[in-house]
Amino acid sequence: MARKMKSMDGNNAAAHVSYAFSEVAAIYPITPSSPMADFVDQWSANGLKNIFGTRVKVVEMQSEAGAAGAVHGSLGTGALTTTYTASQGLLLMIPNMYKIAAEQLPCVFHVSARTVSTHALNIFGDHSDVMACRQTGFAMLCEGNVQEVMDLSPVAHLAALTGKVPFINFFDGFRTSHEIQKIAVWDYKDLAEMCDMDAVKAFREHALNPEHPHMRGSHENGDTFFQHREACNQYYDALPEVVESYMDKINAKLGTDYKLFNYYGAPDADRVIIAMGSICDVAEEVIDYLNAHGEKVGLIKVRLYRPFKAERLIEAIPATCKKIAVLDRTKEPGAQGEPLYLDVVTALANAGKTDIQVIGGRYGLGSKDTPPASVFAVYSELKKDEMKRQFTIGIVDDVTGLSLPEDKNCPNTAAEGTIECKFWGLGGDGTVGANKNSIKIIGDHTDKYVQAYFQYDSKKTGGVTISHLRFGDKPIKSPYYINKADFVACHNPSYIIKGFKMVDDVKPGGVFMINCQWDFDELNHHLKADAKRYIARNNIQLYTINAIDLAIEIGMGKRNNTILQSAFFSLAKVMPEEQAIQYMKDAATHSYLKKGQDIVDMNHKAIDLGATAYKKIDVPADWANAVDEDKAEVLKGKPELVKQVKDILDPIDRMDGDSLPVSAFMPHVDGQWELGAAAYEKRGVAVSVPTWDETKCIQCNNCAYVCPHATIRPFALTEEEAKNAPAAAKIVDIKAGKGKGVYKYTMAISPLDCMGCGVCIGQCPVGALTMVPQEGELKQQEVFDYCVDEVAPKADMQDTTVKGSQFMQPMLEFSGSCAGCAETSYARLITQLFGDRMYISNATGCSSIWGGPGATSPYCTDKNGHGPAWCNSLFEDNAEHGFGMFIGQEKLREDLADKTRELIAVEWARPELKEAAQKWLDTFTDGKANAEATKAYVAALMASIATVDELAAVPQFAEHAAELKAKGEKFCDCAACKLVAEILDKKEYLAKKSQWIFGGDGWAYDIGYGGLDHVIAQNKDVNIFVFDTEVYSNTGGQASKASNIGQVAQFAAAGKETKKKSLSEIAMQYGYVYVAQVAMGANPAQTIKAICEAEAYPGPSLIIGYSPCEMHSIKGGMMNCQKEMKKAVECGYWNLFRFNPAAPAGQRFSMDSKAPAGGYQEFLMNEARYSRLTREFPDRAGVLFQRNEDEAKARYEHLLKLIEMYDK
Secondary structure (H helix, E strand, O other): OOOEEEEEEHHHHHHHHHHHHOOEEEEOOOOOOHHHHHHHHHHHHOOOOOOOOOOOEEEEOOOHHHHHHHHHHHHHOOOOEEEEEOHHHHHHHHHHHHHHHHOOOOOEEEEEEOOOOOOOOOOOOOOHHHHOOOOOOOEEEEOOOHHHHHHHHHHHHHHHHHHOOOEEEEEEOOOOOOOEEEEEEOOHHHHHHHOOHHHHHHHHHHOOOOOOOOOOOOOOOOOOHHHHHHOOHHHHHHHHHHHHHHHHHHHHHHOOOOOOEEEEEOOOOOEEEEEOOOHHHHHHHHHHHHHHOOOOEEEEEEOEEEOOOHHHHHHHOOOOOOEEEEEEOOOOOOOOOOHHHHHHHHHHHHOOOOOOEEEEEEOOHHHOOOOHHHHHHHHHHHHOOOOOOEEEOOOOOOOOOOEOOOOOOOOOOOOOOOEEEEEEEEOOOOHHHHHHHHHHHHHHHOOOEEEEEEEEOOOOOOOEEEEEEEEEOOOOOOOOOOOOEEEEEEOOOHHHHOOOOOHHHEEEEEEEEEEOOOOHHHHHHHOOHHHHHHHHHOOOEEEEEOHHHHHHHHOOOOOOHHHHHHHHHHHHOOOOHHHHHHHHHHHHHHHHHHHOHHHHHHHHHHHHHHOOOEEEOOOOHHHHHOOOOOOOOOOOOOHHHHHHHHHHHHHHHOOOHHHOOHHHHHHHOOOOOOOOHHHHOOOOOOOEEEEEOOOOOOOOOHHHHHOOOOOEEEEEEOHHHHHOOOOOOOOEEOOOOOOOOOOEEEEEEOOOOOOOOOHHHHHOOOOOEEEEEHHHHOHHHHHHHHHHHHOOOOHHHOOOOHHHHOOOOOOEOOOOOOOOOHHHHHHHHHHHHHHHHEEEEEOOOHHHHHHOOOOOOOEOOOOOOOOOEEEOOOOOOHHHHHHHHHHHHHHHHHHHHHHHHHHHHOOOOOHHHHHHHHHHHHOOOOHHHHHHHHHHHHHHHHHHOOEHHHHHOOHHHHHHHHHHHHOOOOEOOOHHHHHHHHHHHOHHHOOOOEEEEEEEHHHHHHHOHHHHHHHHHOOOOOEEEEEEOOOEOOOOOEOOOOOOOOOOEEOEOOOOOOOOOOHHHHHHOOOOOEEEEEOOOOOHHHHHHHHHHHHHOOOOEEEEEEOOOHHHOEOOOHHHHHHHHHHHHHHOOOOOEEEOOOOOOOOOEEEOOOOOOOOHHHHHHOEHHHHHHHHHOHHHHHHHHHHHHHHHHHHHHHHHHHHHHHOO
């Protein structure tokens, strides 16, 4: 049967099949499964029909638990329903999964299998999530590559209907879900032919319906529950045969040979691997190589994991097999082995197969790459007489010694003739998007097979991305990173300067292209000696291209991806250049039309220019003997932090984290890291950075106030500090106000930490900042470092004004957030105000990704070692987790308060100690006042406690002192001294801490709302800050209840129908919750005032900060982020107000923004999240946009009424 060939990833393949068999999809976003739901939503919005002739109805719920409940309910009423999820999301569905399975409801959960958070969050792939569902009663079907996802996903849907057992249909997250392959695609007519419509009819007839009512979900007692539970056994016993029958139907249509357990390899193999998922394709490559070289090895691919049909496994094992290695992509601490291993051992034991030795290994946790070298290592281990019963591959375990040795120079096992390309890009520069277009162009317009996979670091926009592209005339089975490429491109020159090992990945004679602004002399200067040697000794064809300046000339700013894509097609010669250019233009039109025709035209111009913009570099002969520079860098700082940076951060930043052994993490086994590591990175990724004109500057500090990455900072310097500053420092007198005539002033800029967003340029009222090439500003790095390290804080310059706040140290700096990010600007400001005594509980999402990357904390400490204590629990429980943090430290402080009262009651306690103790009690709930009282109290405690030696000096206590000394005691044991010692033992808990709970709108409005509501209802002193981007930013731009009418987002492809939830009003109705809405760029003073009021308020507070995002696609880019806030407030899209229950009557509710000034529709059209609706659904756009504006007007009038209501 002939099928159309298309280039797509695993998520797309699963969505294609699931759409055919589904009538309802109840969904909730989670990486890496969200694209499946997005595809389904888009297809439904555009009228695609399933095999039943209808469109799938898509509903987005508030959480995965909610989605599972909706799936359960929808199935119960007779609609074929599905969902898409992974990781924690799947685990939240488990309670409903038990119910769905027991009620024999025929659904399929499509799962891009992903790591479950443990010591750290990991958004990448392994099987720990699906393995947590083994007891639910769901059948489990696994696919190993994109084609298998397309071919076998129908089996899950079809068998669920016939067998009356729901399925988890899973494949490896990212490795399969996001890998693009050219595959054969099902026609819906073929799927309809295989569907048992009688089973569909029976399902509907058995569904709940008042026309023929029944009851489900009853409760039973101990007398009957057990027997009733056992009644389902026959369905699970029969299910493997049902699955086989549908596999046979698919085999008949496709000419394939899918089985429950597929064997691949020598028929007389003596060594066999058993595994499931994408590693099977790696193993097949290795098997082909080994068997061609005289060995006899094989592989059993597990497809139906639950129910586990042991008889079919035994049948698949060659009779000659003597040794088996079972590979599991999960870890179960403390178990005898991982799940698949235990199943295999049990199956062999029950079958009496005692002559086969079985060992088990772990691989691929958190998407750890598993190349052929790892599989070679497993087969080598199976050769040994004494094998490791448990082992790991792909890592170096130098602690427990479980890892197998691997040969990095193992044979190349990829299909002959495969062309491999690798692109090093910067997150947000468009490299990944361009490569997705490239691979689809090659796949859809040539006869070649293609594969694309994308590797990321843990930053947001601005992190390292590596695109791995393969294409060839034979099917490609290589689900692992490329390490010997025909073509390698470096799209960011900072990677050359930092010495990333990129050129080492080029095959001898291959092409290496560098995007830079350098002439040959500059290239010669920046290229490291080892790279020069490799280029010269391996005949590497070296090219440079200046796409940076070209992009600026065209008007594309930092987005030079299209230029570089065009250069790739010209150099790689994978297809005729004229065709490639036309196909690129078609792809650009498709990709960017939603952002406007002007963006399309710019990309077309970039394509034309890129095809000829590169230059061939004649490699000097002396490069072959280039000599390495001796550069021993000495790092300053806390020893533990310096060690962390050297041992862990540096390799991670070089994209060499894979090489780190287990021992490197032993000091951090519990996932706890030192603060301040981000300051050591100095990534230097910005092409352009601001330069400061001190002659124009009015010293308002607005630029520092909005800087997302804390890379521009004002400093007040003494004469001595100014005199000792580096020569490049620009230092002037303070012009007015505090410090005039006392201090000098400078604005220090860190060019190597700056992200080049340009937000500061837009905020400067006098044009004292301009963007210039980074290299010309590198001398300012020394100035910045001097100011940070050597210039003392000036308390007399600090206050809670916009200007004064910026003389405070930011304790959030150089994060991995997107250039121009609004979230980090708010968070940074809060740390300036309260960072030295902050607890932060952070919801999973953007703010946890930029706020908590492993080994790279952007939160830092002051010179006293104090700083924010930060922790991420989960997505859904953030408010509860933060509340728990508060309760924990509150309890410890209350105990200390009780002991302090006891101490005051001791007759002979010193008067000055009693006075300090009482002052501490009096300021107990006032963070600022209590900080000073705590210092005085601790000093009095230290001065008051008597040591044993001091006690011995008093004659009447000498004998008792000797007794204490003999016992090893250090202090006097009188009532007062014992209490003092007990209090001092917990002195770090004495000071009033500031508890903050950070998170985005997806958390606060949706999945975490129930917890947030409960926490604020407790009337405890916790501060909640919501970064409101009006969309799920981190998972790719899905709609939330913070999204507004007409907004286009994933799961709202035709524009959101319902208005934004009023979270602020819900909180205000309690009457005792401080509530504010702020927008930093609209009213900086109101923002800082609200934050200070909220923190000072002795009860719960909720601040909602408007946070324009990359997902909004603002015209002009994120450099206009702060300006966009101002426009939003001026037109009435976003309102500023404060509700302070502690304020005097008549002042509790403050409306801080003016009446809408017009321009509402113009504001909407300035952002592609709205304007694209006019191109995709023009008829809806006008209606929805008018509703949006009408709701905004009504909201403003409503808020005005609250002034009177709350101030009665």
